[in-house]
Amino acid sequence: MIRNFIKTAFRSLLKNKGFTLLNVMGLALGLAACLLIVFYIADELSYDRYNTRADRIYRVNSDLKYNELTTSYAIAAPPVARALKQSFPEITEAARLTPAPNVRVRKANENIQEYKVVYSDPSIFNIFTLPFIAGNPATALNEPNTVVINESTAKKYFGRTDVLGQMLTLSNDSLAYKITGVMRDMPAQSHFNFDFFLSMTSSPNSRDNGFNHFNYQTYILLKPSADPQKLEAKFGSFMRQHLNTATFNYNKFAGSGNFIRINLTPLTAIHLHSNRQRELGVNGDIGYIYIFGAIALFILLIACINFMNLSTARSANRAREVGVRKVLGSSRAFLIYQFLSESILITLFAAVVAVLLAWALLHPFNQMSGKALAVTCHTVIYLLPALLGIVIIVGVIAGSYPAFVLSAFRPINVLKGKLTGLKGGSLRSFLIVFQFTITIFLIIGTLTIYNQLNYIRHKNLGFKRDHVLIVKNVNLLEDPKILKAEIKQLPSVANATITGFLPTSDNRQPANLSGDGNTTSFMAELWAIDADYLNTMGMSLAAGRDFSEQMKTDSSGIIINQTAAKMLGYSGDAIGKKVYYPDRSGRKIACQVLAVVNDFNFNSLRDNITPLAMVMAPDWRASMSIRVKPGNLAALIDQIGKKWNAVSPNQRFEYSFMDQDFDSLYRAEQRTGNIFLVFTVLAIFIACLGLLGLAAYTAEQRNKEISIRKVLGASVTTIMALLTKDFVKLVMIAIIIASPLAWLAMQKWLQGFAYRQEISWWILLAAGLGSMAIAIVTVGFQSVKAAVANPIKSLRSE
Incomplete structure (x- = not known):
């Protein structure tokens, strides 16, 4: 019987080739698009789930409100990790990470730029699932100047993975690090992905700066029975206890409507639900998952509606066929099965074409979406049942109207011509x-x-990002100022500045700022720049004057943005006022405000502008930004490259453009x-x-x-x-x-x-x-x- 249904359905579809082609094409395109989007969504939802204890891992965040400005950070203060573990028995482990920017690793006579480098507490391997090929994860980062690398890095520098005890020299601090562990490459579906894990005790910023200075990514591992919501409810009293110190009166700070709070984000929610400042990478957005899910559903619905519309329209021409079949003895059930068989058969053909089409389009879709999606055995396992379900559901729904309505016709009325169309x-x-x-x-x-x-x-944005060429890693030169002076002499160069703190980069340096007569400090960015910075960036001043190389006292001056001036209470006249910030040893530095720069966007446009201060000082993470005049850019880059090779023949000449960095x-x-x-x-x-x-x-x-x-x-x-x-x-x-x-x-x-x-x-x-x-x-x-x-x-x- 089933064989007869399929044979009859197949003949009917061949008889109406145009109808069949339209339906198969529409359904196949809809299903293929749906499959590609499902692959994308599945990949986004899988982030950080490779960790065997992902459901118990949480990141500690910090929220700061000061002078009506609220800022949300993905980082916490240095002592938070240790204090949380000591204070709450629900927490079994805590660890910190802080990226190491502008790291160069020496290989023979060449220094290679590495971007995926992080300082880490030893306990990081007790929290995250990072399998070791060699070494002991429990002790790998206990000693200073030790490093754990992944297998790709081991092959890159040594050509093999059995490299325990070998040394890697980091040219930025001229220290040799001993390799104490080699781990598997981290999965791409991780909110952070590093090749080098340096021991935290090797970090130049590892000093404990108190609970109101945020600069570490902090993660905790909870016990299986712990309730994260109940734990988070205890954080208020925990922070008040640790924030009230001899130098910081938190009760007075909070009495003015301000606050410093910490909270938790589940590890599996970071990629799609977190958009805080100082994230370890560019996260996704759950909103896009909903949007793409809706698009997949909409496209599939449109394809199914086409199918239903064409099926119902075509059914009007089959009324006489139904009448003849009924006269010859066909039952209503037989006719229903026949129409449903045709509908399911078309859907099955479309599904097969859709799978082939999705497979063929996977590579261009990866290029467009920035993914590396692939069809694996796991994909096939859940794909086949899902497709079979879609085939049956779509086929039955699309064929149900003509099947049940046509099969109910009275054959005598149809054959007499009283039923000329389908209602x-x-x-x-x-x-x-x-x-x-x-x-x-x-x-x-x-x-x-x-x-x-x-x-x-x-x-x-408050700065001019066009016509700015960024030459990277000038901190590796013996004297970058010599190269800067030579480049400024080129006729096609308008100005140049040496610093790694750019509005379009991720180089950031947090600091606690405070003002005259105000013991309350707040989190801000502190950038080291030179006297040519504002002019090169095309920034404008709201008040005061720019730094000057001729003014020796400018080394103790500071330029703040309008947001910082407001938070310091200097909105009226900030020029000449004092601003204080701690140096690396914790000593308070006093600076005089020389200027207030108009606010400019140095974070994503998803975020409000935050406080910023700039001092005239050399930056050890420096790059050189060059404002070029319109003209023959290729010739100018060639000239700059020759000057670079003359002063640093063993270093690669690397550059980018600020507008491209902004677009990224x-x-x-x-x-x-x-x-x-x-x-x-x-x-x-x-x-x-x-x-x-x-x-x-x-x-x-x-x-x-x-x-x-x-x-x-x-x-x-x-x-x-x-x-x-x-x-x-x-x-x-x-x-x-x-x-x-x-x-x-x-x-x-x-x-x-x-x-x-x-x-x-x-x-x-x-x-x-x-x-x-x-x-x-x-x-x-x-x-x-x-x-x-x-x-x-x-x-x-x-």
């Missing part, structure tokens, strides 16, 4: 409205994302916009396929009516308007429904940016007019084809 117009109208509502929603979302990205690219901060948003655009175009295309097929069947059903109208003198335009107007009405209803829904959804997405472009009216208008044009062009093509056909062919049988 499915209301359902098809609803499905078209639903389909175009989704399409318009996606169009508005795409336009909003691109509008925000365009706003980011062109926003005045928003690479996730750019990739999201590209993915959104591609899948929106795909959704529109699938919707057009269905609309084209539906218009063709509508024209076929009204073929004789069109012919009679033509004989009576109707023009092509009149007939085209007749066939198009019903579809246009449905699209207008979809516009009315989709516009407010899309506005609300994208408004929520924009709330994630501190600086954003509100949704403009033209976006809604463009989406509405665009969808209307798409519908008119799609239906109009079929309408014109029907309108220009010879009426004699249609009326010949009358």
Whole structure:
């Protein structure tokens, strides 16, 4: 019986090749897009889950409110880790990490830049699942000047992994580190990924600066029975106990409405739910997971709606077939099974094509999304049952309407011609409205994302990022000032500055600032710059003067931004006032305010501007930023490269452009916009396929009516308007429904940016007019084809 159903269904599908092709193509595209997005979402949701105790690992965060400015950090104070473990029995282990910037590792006569280097407490290997190939993880980082490297790094420097006891020289501090462990490469699905773990006791900033100075990524491991919420509720009294010291009155600080708090973020929530300052990397966003999940569902729904619309429309032409089958003895159950078999068979064909299509498109999708997705045995295990379920569900839903309605026809009425069509117009109208509502929603979302990205690219950030060439690692030169002086002499160079603290880099140095007559300090950024910095960066002063090499007293001066001036209480006149910050030994340094620089964005535009202070001092992590004049940039880079090679022949000449570095901060948003655009175009295309097929069947059903109208003198335009107007009405209803829904959804997405472009009216208008044009062009093509056909062919049988 089943064999007969499949054979009959297969013959019926071959007989209607156009119908079959449209359905298979639409469903295959929808399922392929859905599969790619599911791969992407599964990868994002898998972050940090490689840790065997991931559900018990938490990161300790810090929140600071001072002078009405609240800042959220992904770091904690140096003593927090030890104090938490000592104070709370629920915590079995605690560990700290702090990145080591601008590290060069010596290999023969070459110094190689390494970006994935971190100082770490020894207990980090007791918290995270980082398997060792060689060495003892319990003791690997106990001694100073020891390092654990991954297997790729071992092969890179030694060509093998049995390297215990070997030495690596870090040129930035000229120290030799002993390799005490080799671990497996960390999975890509981790919120941090380092190649070198240096012993924390080797860090130049390992001194305990108190509970109000945040600079360490801090992780804790809870006991299996511990309740993180109850633990977090105890942190308030814990912080008050440790913050009230002889030099800091926290009760007075909190009495003014300020606070310093710590809280926990589950390890598995960091990648998608955390967007704090001083993250270890660029995290994802759970909002994008919801967006992409909705896109996958929408595309699949659009494809299924096409299938249902075409199935119900085509069913009208099969009424006589049903009548004949019933006269010949077919039962209603047999007919239902037959129609469902055809529907499931089409869905099965589409699923097979979708799998092949998704596999073929996986590489370009990886390039677009920045992923390294691959089809593995694990993928196949969950993919096959999911696909089989989709095939059955889609096939049954799409085939249920024609199956149950057609099978209920009375054969005598059908064969007498009393049933000339199928009463499915209301359902098809609803499905078209639903389909175009989704399409318009996606169009508005795409336009909003691109509008925000365009706003980011062109926003005045308070500095000029164009025409700035950044030469890296000048700290390795014997005297970088000599190279700077030579480069400034080049005619195509406007100015140059030496510092690693740039608005577009991740080099940051936290410090506690305080002012005259104010014992309360607050967290700020402290940057070491030279006298050419502000001019090279194109920054402007709100008050005061810039640093000057001729003014020797400027070494004890300081420039603060407007936000820092406000928090210090110097909003009126800050020039000449004192600002205090601790040096590495904890000694308080007093500086005189020389200028207030206008606020500029040195964090992501998702965050508000935070306090910043700048002092004139050499930066050991330095790079050289060169403002170039418009002209032959390639020739200038060649000139600078020659000067570099003359003073440092054994070091690679590496450079970047500041505007490109800025764009990389928003690479996730750019990739999201590209993915959104591609899948929106795909959704529109699938919707057009269905609309084209539906218009063709509508024209076929009204073929004789069109012919009679033509004989009576109707023009092509009149007939085209007749066939198009019903579809246009449905699209207008979809516009009315989709516009407010899309506005609300994208408004929520924009709330994630501190600086954003509100949704403009033209976006809604463009989406509405665009969808209307798409519908008119799609239906109009079929309408014109029907309108220009010879009426004699249609009326010949009358």
